[in-house]
Amino acid sequence: MTVTIWHNPRCSKSRRALALIEEQGHEPEIIEYLENPPSTQQLKELAELLGKGPGEFIRKGEKVYKELELKGSDDQTLFAAMSGNPILIERAIVFANGKAAIGRPPEDVLEIL
Numbered sequence: 001m002t003v004t005i006w007h008n009p010r011c012s013k014s015r016r017a018l019a020l021i022e023e024q025g026h027e028p029e030i031i032e033y034l035e036n037p038p039s040t041q042q043l044k045e046l047a048e049l050l051g052k053g054p055g056e057f058i059r060k061g062e063k064v065y066k067e068l069e070l071k072g073s074d075d076q077t078l079f080a081a082m083s084g085n086p087i088l089i090e091r092a093i094v095f096a097n098g099k100a101a102i103g104r105p106p107e108d109v110l111e112i113l
Contacts, residue, residue: 001026001096001097001113002029002095002096003021003026003027003028003029003094003095003096003113004028004029004030004031004094004095004096005017005018005021005028005029005030005031005092005093005094005095005109006031006033006038006089006091006092006093006094007030007031007032007033007091007092008032008033008034008091008092009032011091011092013091013092013103013104013105013106014091014092014103014106016103016106017092017094017103017106017109018030018092019106020106020107020109020110021094021109021113024110024113026096026113028094033086033089033091033093034086034087037083037084037086038082038083038086038089039083040076040079040080040082040083043079043082043083043089044079046093046100047075047079049095049098049099049100050100050101050102053075053078054075054078054079054082055075055078057089057090057093057102058070058078058081058082058088058089058090059087059088059089059090062085062087062088064081064085064087064088065081065088068081068085090102090104091103091104092106092109094109094112095112096112096113097112097113099112100112
């Protein structure tokens with residue numbers, strides 16, 4: 001099984017999600033998404049895997065969210081904003097077994113392993 005994590009090493013929850021994956025015996029592919037942001041298409045695929053709209057995994061408390069005046073924006077605008085400003089993407093995101101999970105709390109990633 002391949003496990004991939006969109007990881008932010010500065011985030012304690014992301015670090016904890018990574019540790020949980022490793023504790024389960026997996027060596028995940030680690031993508032530091034702040035340096036290698038996902039495309040809007042990848043974000044749309046993520047939304048489909050999660051069964052959520054982009055408004056459910058965008059970080060509304062980030063300064064850039066307010067600066068871009070994203071409240072009330074349509075999905076396409078939110079996907080573009082997250083791709084262009086990956087700090088807006090909730091973290092960590094884990095992919096495994098054809099599924100995805102948000103590590104909030106970090107233990108949620110265990111459900112797809």
